[in-house]
Amino acid sequence: MAAYLARRLVGLALVLLVVCAVTFAIFYLLPSDPALQACGKSCTTERIDMLHEQMGLDKPVWQQFADYIGGIAGGRTIGTGELAVRCDFPCLGFSYQTNRPVWDLLLDRLPTTVSIAAGAAILWLLAGLSTGIVSALRKGSFLDRSLMAATLTAASLPVFFTGLMALYLVVQVAEWLPFPSYVALADDPAGWAQNLILPWTVLALLYAALYARLSRSSMIETLAEPYVRTARAKGLPERTVVVKHGLRSALTPIVTVFGMDVGTLLGGAIITESVFGLPGIGQLTMDAINKSDQPVVMGVALLSAFFITFFNVLVDLFYAVIDPKVRYA
């Protein structure tokens, strides 16, 4: 188990390294020179050279890359001379735009994104699973058919469409809610929830629909398993059969997808954040890309890849816990 965990963590590090390298490569191809932007209007060749040196851009790519990786592992000193800045672990460099450590920027934005993702995830799990299970148990009934028609519709609605629709109908026409703006949970829990309820609902609607479809088919498949028949043959009450013997196995594919989705969302619910104007990781990403703020883009890409792979590892560990075959392998 420990060896397995270690192997997975090494794999995670390797994936992040590759993500890093690819991001680096992409921005190395970038036509714009960050020094040119930082240089301002009255820019001379010498000043550009100076900035290159200051930003470390005069070194060969591989060395820039090595410095970067080294910085993540143990911090590093950026720049030379009197104005050299110490960038502590985990050093993702400084933003070209604001000169702030990228790590701080990420930490700043993370609460927003986590708030959006966590709230939406809870909502969609509850709604999606219960819909899926009810549908599976009443397979073929009118209820099942109506629920599935509804989920099919919801699954076909892109977030930016439902988002605008919600803003228009709920905020503009009905005036039930104020226009969402992020309030920290610690500052004002009620305001936090009130502001996020719309993004949560909109995001959860799509995912809940997908999860309802997934959990329905997974549940139907499990309920057809011979061991469920065995449980019934033992005379167990239907509820025990469904929950203890059916649901437990049916959850496996849902957990897989859930891990992937949450991992991806934590890397920035880009669309949701941009529709509702919430200052999360996704907005940071868009800003950074639009302003060619390479260190920030690198940081965001790494963070997202970290979340995705980390949640994959979590899912695998979860399997190890629930599936004895993995545990004893």
Added chain:
Amino acid sequence: MTLLEVTGLSKTFRKGKIRAVDGISLTVQAGDTLGLVGESGCGKSTTGRMLMRLLEPSAGRIIFDGKDITRLGARQLRPLRRDIQMIFQDPFSSLNPRHTVGEIIGTPLKILRPEANVRKTVQEILERVGLAPEHAGRYPHQFSGGQAQRIGIARALVVRPRLIVADEPVSALDVSIQAQIINLMSDLRRDLGLSYIFIAHDLAVVRHVCQRIAVMYLGRVVEIGDREQIYATPAHPYTSALLSAVPIPHPVAERARKRMVLQGDPPSPANPPAGCAFSPRCPKAASRCHAERPALTEVAGRLVACHFPETA
């Protein structure tokens, strides 16, 4: 005439950790039918696939018709494919659902016997296995299990092989169909002068098809001999146990039988017992059996690998 001679054939998996087949030697004479019997995991199917060169042998030699075919490359294998063909266990799994019967039978014909008139030959062979020529245009799922197995047989026969490896050809079929296929195979052998290697777990089936029987246990042949000898006077305790475990469909006779019920399960090839592989389950096992592996030696007109063979 010796058609096939196998010596020391072995197959290991997972870098040698699992010895699925462990140095077996067999010969098949022209016109002969050899039954390869054993329980699941004994290596009989692996052996069949090595003979077909569908699996690469890890060690040993296969000589077909005087020619060493153990290491032939893909191109050199073609002529061999014409001589050795295979019939598979699951009639549906062995027929590509996306091809018509005509294509299924015609494809090997086109590749291996390009000189033949495909359409005519396919129709002839269909009739020969008891199907109608117009069946050539249909897809496998339109046939019953027994018919599908006939298609499988037709595909093997169409290139006019001399040896057929049949891997459990009737075990997936309904009881009432098994006899049809067994009879068909017997007829074909007689009419076409074929040789069979007939792989099966069911001793009763093998008895009806084969003249020679090889009993396998954990990757090795433990007893090999003529049908009459093996069934009437099994020398290896495992052969006896196998025979006694097969129930006879007659209540009086069955209940009167003296039965020898083995304890435990067949061992795993990943973790073989020391000495004689059968020793942990063998009622006659002595200390020597746990230490020393018996060689295949001749006892009463057949070969047996046992320190204490039955010599009735």
Added chain:
Amino acid sequence: MTTLVTGTAVEAVPTTSWRRLTARIWADRGARVGLAIVVLFVLLAILAPVISAMTGNGPNDFHEDKINKALGGPPLGAFGGISSEHWLGVEPVNGRDLLARILYGARVSLLISLLATAVSVVIGTLLGLVAGFFGGWLDAAISRVMDLVLSFPSLIFMIALVSVLPSGDRMLLLILVIGFFGWPYIGRIVRGQTISIRHREFVEAARAGGQGNVRILLREVLPNLLAPILVYTALSIPANIGTEAALSFLGIGVEPPTPSWGQMLQKAMSWYQVDPMFFVIPGTCLFLTVLAFTLLGDAMRDALDPKGSH
């Protein structure tokens, strides 16, 4: 957007002929509705120049008399300026005909998503087949690459790539980028199916019949994968329509003045309070198309996988 496709592992169900399959799909009412919508939009996209000529409004013609310039350019008249001349109203600021833009936008959205799907299906099928069939180090290598691509935050990379690469042919770029990030999904499915088919006896039978690897792959294995590939294709088209729209929505779609639905929605975002029709119309088109392809894909999957929802 990806969850729509994951988890839909469709078994290669052999015992069905294509004809029976189409009959079974046709029997599904959802599939018929889906097909009708798809055909409608494809026809509209193809006939865009004809319809546009009929109404006399090109997709890039300004109609500044149809907007209120004093107020910053909202369309004049109710419902976004719907009138006998402009059936779906006009765009704020420049008064371009929404119908014409929707039709031409359908061309872009459908073309990009279809071709991107084709790209990922081709790459995914090829690599999945090779990985599954040959196994060994080849499989290990391809599988690692697939894992890797899947661990990439794809939307971020798509945006970064499209904005960094020279804006030669945006459409081609979008197709390639969307296609590239989609192939591992189908690659995995094809690989899994290939592994299960590789161990089927008919593959051994083909080898015993003298067929070589390439021939076995193409003639024996591939035809049995067509069903899951088709289902996957049908289900990933809506996902790619969504992705294309999302990218356009985030501002990295095709070059102006070429319209696409996502781009229209992006423009509409700042106008939603004043001119809701501007987002409702492209949004509805997007929704209907995604729904239609999903219905079709679902019906195909159900037809192929009897233990599914029937």
Added chain:
Amino acid sequence: MSLLEVSGLRVTFPGDVCAVDGLSFTLERGKTLGIVGESGSGKSVTSLAIMGLHRDATVSGSIRVDGIQVVGAPQDQVRRLRGRRMAMIFQDPLSSLHPAYTVGEQIAEAYRLHFGASRKAARVRAADMLAQVGIPEPRRRLADYPHQFSGGMRQRVMIAMALACEPELLIADEPTTALDVTVQAQILELIARLQQEIGLAVLMITHDLGVVARIADEVLIMYAGAAAEQGPAIPVFTRAQHPYTRGLLNCLPRLDGDAQSPLIPIQGSPPSLLNPPAGCRFHPRCTERTSELPCATERPAWRIASRGHHAACHLLEANR
């Protein structure tokens, strides 16, 4: 009163597939009834109907377990019978055991439910059961998962689970088909031993006439959803009345027959239940049918051949 009385059982699946059509039989306490048939003959459908486990199918007729009607009874009532008074084991023990729970948990579950036993008592009971079915080191193995057992051991676990609540009726649906012959012999022996010890009635469902010959007191031969022949084992095997029974016995490769002479196969294939033949369902494959008899038009009724030995064949009437 017999322990199990089935009469006029009819099981219909959606799409008008009548898998069992008018089946009647009884099983006495402590006896073994073997139901023999090929795939699609309706034997497994019958067993599930007795257990009340059909969910999509329509079951009609009457099934009484110790006088209690199962057909049409409230789910809860049938549920209380299941596991407690009648238990079942299945063909594939691996997929029939839940992969994520220990065998101890799975055996104890029903015991706790039906007897209201404590966790600890149920554990003791589970260990006892494992010992009883011949699993070495039962206490330690309680904590193991199904995948850690061999095929034969798994089937023993299934049996332990089935018998934990001391049922009177055990339904065994092809319990040895997935097992090797040597292991099959062990399991058959185990079932026979347990039957003797507890006085269990066993309904053995199998396609293997040999297995039935070994352990059954009574035999029921099924063909295409209906009974062809029924009676005590010895007369059914030695004086088979139905052409299908005779055909089966003749076409079977056997260890005690003549190896040289060819087998006598039954021609054709079993019919589809979607569209079964009219009249006697066996008549298209029957070599003994004659045009004088209504084989093709009329379903044959039960005819008594000897005491307790019946067959459904028009020939029997004609020969009388």
Added chain:
Amino acid sequence: MIKIPLIAAGAALAVGLAACGTDPAPESKGHGGKGGTLTVLATADFAHLDPAQNWTMRDVLFGGRTLYRTLTAYAAAPGAEGTKVLPDIAAELGKPTDGNKTWTYKLRPGIKFEDGSAVTSKDIKYGIERIFSAELQEGAGYLRDMLVGGDKYQGPYKDANGLASIETPDASTIVFKLVKPTADLDYVLALPTSAPVPKAKDTGVQYDNAVFSSGPYKIEKYDRGKELILVRNPHWDAATDPIRKALPDRIEMKQGLSAATIEQRLIADQGPDQTAVAWSGLSAASMPRVLSDPKVKARYIAEPSICTRMLAFNTSKAPFDNLKARQAVAFGLSRESYRTAHGGEAVADFASSYMPPSMTAGVKNNAFQAPPDGDVAKAKQLLAEAGKPDGFEITLTTTSSDTGKAEAEAVQSSLARIGVKVKIHTVDPSVYYSTIGTPASQDELVFDGWCADWPNGASFIPQKFDGRNIQPKGNQNRSQLNDAAINARVDEILAMTDPIAAQKAWGELDTKVVALMPVIPLVWDKMPLLFGSKVTGAFGHPIWQGEIDYAAVSVA
């Protein structure tokens, strides 16, 4: 100057316009007294607050009105009055000697930093020296070129000896030695680069996060991208400051809000939002809601700015090496369509010359007179005269922002009327200026813009139209016009020592350049701003972008 403002479209594509500078500027009614909290709602953080680096229009105004004082500064008044430069730290405007090559300033007594220490001439000198260091290059760089020895000096971090051409004979006197004569130093010193920075408090690039105040407010909390909280600097003395009223006790800037949120909140005008002002200009899409509701419209100002938007021809190659072709396009273009795409009449006035009225003493120069929708007949005739009666095909560079695309589409659509086919080339905002600033690869048409750094043609004409300033990279003369007569006239005017005469001369030169039509003047920007109902004294300052003047605003 120009950082993000003009074409480059950051989140806040701001910008105001130039109405006739003589019109009384709109202003919110009444005046609140001292006290209260003013909230500023912003989408993003400042680019820089560090005076050495602060060169983004709104940020310049904000920093100079709240956190630091400069030697000179503009009056806190709307309209033409606001374009007057006044002494701030200096007791009076500069005294030029040596043919305008030496400028001497006397400091006002009693000006203190936030820790109570006095502001001395050394602090100002040090502040200016900082802009010479490689790390702090983003601010206004004029002094780097104007001061003697500026081309060699490496800044205080590398060269502790300081720059000799800034002399501080005593704590209250500072003398600048210039390379060339100039009449405009008072204007140049109104830029943030002349703000005092005590050496002890300098933290290099990190000074951005902790500016040491010499102004009426000091930083209480600065969480970049989230909020900036300013409280009173107790050591600031109103008596020493004739410009800043500094009425609110506290200024809270909330950053990282979406533009939609800000607009929505200000339109709704509820609770604390009643004392809030918008930092960014209203988006075009919000205009209908603001303008159609009189109550909201009363809280709306759109002040002309010092910014001109233009469409530059690449005169170095065909077809625009031909004056007639340029004029044809200038007349064929519908500036009306362009302006609608840009945000409508609320955010821009049609430009009739390059320099906005705020730069020409409030007088509008009618050098370019084309109907808003263009003159298609005249354009076609000009095309024929140019020898291209059937038009031609050209490429237009624009940013990939929403507005950038819409503007390009408007140009494309209106030029199609005269047979000129326009291909649109979108460029990411971040690389827009480096793309169009590279003459070698410049497209035939590019959107361009200019916001002057002081209200005088010296901050406009030489940079944009002097052919000797064409650079291979980072070029500002986007038309690549190189006309000997124009170049010579630029030198003559720069040499003038009389500011009034110079201003008049620049205006005349503007008209001459229009005749050559290297660039089409499109619009003068206005900054459309919304503020809460309890905000008083809000007006857009004419210098910079028409942003609300934080020196005068108050809350009721």
